[in-house]
Amino acid sequence: MRLFLLFLISTTQRETKIIAFSLFFAYFYDKQNLLNLNYYYITGTSRGIGKAFAEHLLSIPGNNVIGISRQKTIEHANYRHFYLDLTDITAVSKFKFELHANAKKIYLINNAGALGFIKPMGKLNADTITKNYTLNLIAPSILINEFINCYDSTDTEKVIVNISSGAGRKPIDGWAVYCASKAGLDMLSQVVDAEQKIRNNKPQESIHKGFKIFSIAPGVVDTEMQMEIRKASKEDFSRIEDFISYKLKNELSEPKIVSQKYFKVLNNLNNITEVLSSIKDYD
DSSP states (O other): OHHHHHHHHHSOHHHHHHHHHHHHHHHHHHHHHHHSEEEEEEEOTTSHHHHHHHHHHHTSTTEEEEEEESSOOOOOTTEEEEEOOTTOHHHHHHOOOOOOTTEEEEEEEEOOOOOOOOOOTTSOOHHHHHHHHIIIIIHHHHHHHHHHHHSTTOOSEEEEEEEOOGGGTSOOTTOHHHHHHHHHHHHHHHHHHHHHHHHHTSTTTTTSOOEEEEEEEOOSBOSHHHHHHHTSOTTTOTTHHHHHHHHHTTOSBOHHHHHHHHHHHHTTGGGOOOSEEEGGGGO
């Protein structure tokens, strides 16, 4: 401080004003940045698209990521982790979102999902069916409900993104529960969107910003799920050769590339005209 004062004394009055203004601007700019942070709650951040998306977000100043999964594989100053088994309905029901007084944007990204055993109906066990529906549909439903309840009166940009699948929009043999649960997630997204539009038309309800929701399919991505698919038997899955071919012909997208595409899309929400879409629609 003493050296700083001596420096000011040695300068002209005009230079002193310029320096003082610059210091004030820098302080104000930093303070504004601290008061305008983005918060991303992401399920399934331990691997695949979820991890790649979280790491990409964390590379950008002002972003805070809250990961939700059974394992923690990310270390970063702006990353916090909640250890949660998303197949445990009781545990999921107890999860609470936090209020963020300095939030510019708050996102919920329901990324976690599992294909489960690839077998036709009649060959699955009840426990597998229950766990897959819980992970793919029930857990996201509970989290969406809590997210809307928590931030209902928060006046900021609030966005829900469900990582859906083309399997929810067309039947694939051996994937009955996965197809049905992803189709349910798509319909849930459409209903929430309809509810928000009704709410926004009511003057007494529209004083706070409503929620936006999208269900976006990532396409075929080179994740552990694809490895599981290629291990299936032809007896249980008629399209096994197609998925082996995707790998051999390098037709699988890298999680890192897909996550960057999601970020680009979400940074331009006005370009999304439909609740249901695929990431390839924005190439």
